[in-house]
Amino acid sequence: LEGNLELLFQKTALLADEGAKIVVWSEAISLIINNQEESVIQRAKALAREKEIYLFISLGVINPGPYSPDRLLLVNKTMTLTPEGELANTYLKSNPVPFAEQDYGSDDIIPIIDTPYGKLSPVICYDADFPHFMKQVGSNKTDILLIPSGDWKAIDPYHAHMAVLRGIENGVSIVRPVSRAISLATDPYGNIVAKTDFFSSTDKTIIANVKTRGVATIYNTIGDVLPYLSLVLTAYIILDILFRAVLRRKKSYLKGKTRALEA
Template identity: 40%
Template sequence: MKNLKFGEPRLSRSIEFCRNLSDSIIFSISVLIIGGIATVLSSAKWHMGLFAWIGPLFFLCYFRMTRIKRKTLWFFLVYLCRSIIAFKDVVPFPLPGIIVVGLIQTIQSWLIYLSDRWITRKSDRFLSTLYFPAASVSVEFIPAALGGSIWFSVANSQVAFNWITQLASITGLWGISFIIYWFGSVLVWAIQRNSEPRRAKRGIVIYSSVFLTVILFGFIRSNSNAMKSSAQVRVAGLSVPLTGFLENLYKDYCGREISIDPTWSITSSKVREIQKAELPFIETPDSAKFKYAYAAMKLANDSLFALSKKAADNGARFILWSEANALVFKNDEEQLIERGLKFSKKNKVYLVMTIAAIHPGKITATTKFLENETVFISPLGEIMNIFHKNNPVPMAEATEPGDGVIPVIITPYGRIAVSICYDADFPIQMRQLGNKKADFLFLPSGDWYSISPFHSYMAVFRGIENGTAVVRQASSGLSILSDSRGRIVKSFDYYLPGEKLWFADIQSKHENTVYSRIGDSFAWICVFIMLMGLTYRLANNSRKDES
């Protein structure tokens, strides 16, 4: 009885303190700003994965626990600013486009947090903590199910935490996102139950048990040996910078010289100025008017074969160029491919040529004047496959998309799938890797400074999901070899001085994964939980209205 009397004032003071904080505008805005800063730091530009857990936690505190006027207005201001900062130089759009994308994401997030507040306000059960992660995963998954990418998935930030990423082999990215969002939901729920410490403790124990199970599974899987094929083979990745071509193209266009910094933003005024030269070059490709550009284009293509020869001389059996590295007008493409056929036969190597084939002529806003393709050539000098990029980057690539099929080429060294860069941001489409039991994914890519190395790390998840090793050869980014457990075995930074040539010895075999078999079942469960939560809340409201 004495202990009860002693504890009651302390408990009362604790509750009163929390209520005072909830009414404080300084506390409310501080919580909101901390959430915004955390989500910026976990974004593609800074990719600090730990902050991905902190951002949703503070936003939930803001919506569930604070009581200030104009709560929605404050959220819109902070979240939109956060989106603009996070997307600048990352999303390949000018500022108005970034604002539009940021506004869309702000509205999506606002609806999630608002509906979570609506659900949890009338239900203090631990089960209500599932709504927020389920709704957040649903908002990531539904656009992907409709043909979109997963660029904005919070799970992409977690590649450094290999024990957590292994969950993708069962649930895909969606399970990783769920465990992150659930963390914030449970912790805020427990804080709100400070008057019921035993109940709050039970909720934390439930989450901790699930989290530790995920960690234990990840530890076991990431520390076990990946499947290996009987034969080890050397792969070479290479890039030839095209800055020289662009500098000479600009010189032909206006007579002025310019020196390009490869770290420039792709939406900067300098880059837009250089791009003015591309239109007349494509519409009227006069070799006399653009003599320097033609010479630079030839030099770049010659350099690709020179580096490829060096790779072959150093024992490479597979040689992979970075995305669209060989520039050629469509009329001259056959001659370039013929050169590749002769090279492969002479040097007895597999060559994956990456070609940007330009269709000259009048350009309008809807003209698709480019073919972004790979040509996979055997050591016999035969074409084994020609692949066109399935998912051109919106508003950045004037390219016709491919047919959606990811080819798998059978070689003595394994089953090799081929895709291009942004294609790997579509996990539903990339499930073909698991279904076709690909041993390797060759992924020629082209990045820019602000998204490197984040974009390369995103591709690692496709290997974990589908039991496939990934060789991503990137210009203006980080080239990587990762195994089927998502471990980065070898990497090469494009921005280091010197030749853009690296080697990796690969020995891997396809592994069956749960995700390959059940697909996005977990994501659909999240959609079901979200809909059930909304339905239950609406039904309760209707019953109260009737009574």
């Protein structure tokens, strides 16, 4: 764990030296024991201040001890450090994976961090699977959506494509660093501006130039009105077909009965 943490800070410093202004770690990439958390935060603050970057550290904080249903064994969080070395936000995963993660006690509010590079909003992996939850991003006029994630081969690259759809719906750029799958960055129209495969990449990093201003979208304005209208129209068509079928059957019955009476 110590070696992994050291590597993360080394790579962060290297990316900053190469010109990165926003650095995001993939989901829970830094597994630490709870008594290490404060020292990790202080180190991240110092690095963000030294390199003058916005640093989003993704932690999996382990709480050792006996299991109990009301006790979190691991907390999945992303923390925002500013170029001034301040902790601007701590975000807990709002939508834990069913049967795999516990409820982290999130307030279900997607944060907004105002920066010279637009409004930044972090969520974590599975959060981006929920369109209604992610509508906050469009409503808040976020410019860049950061989605630290952790996938596996069975859902690669489909899970990444789902996240891109959230970006298109809400008119935001996406930066999605992923462990054990494809990492990518897109513009507000869903065009991929950078992409790397975890299994073929040697340094496990992705560098991207993304648009720092979001765009207005129809979805932001009308939401789910169109699909609901489609459901209403579909129901109307089905009812109309059923009504016409019943009417034809009734006419056929009456016609047959009339013939019988004539006979």
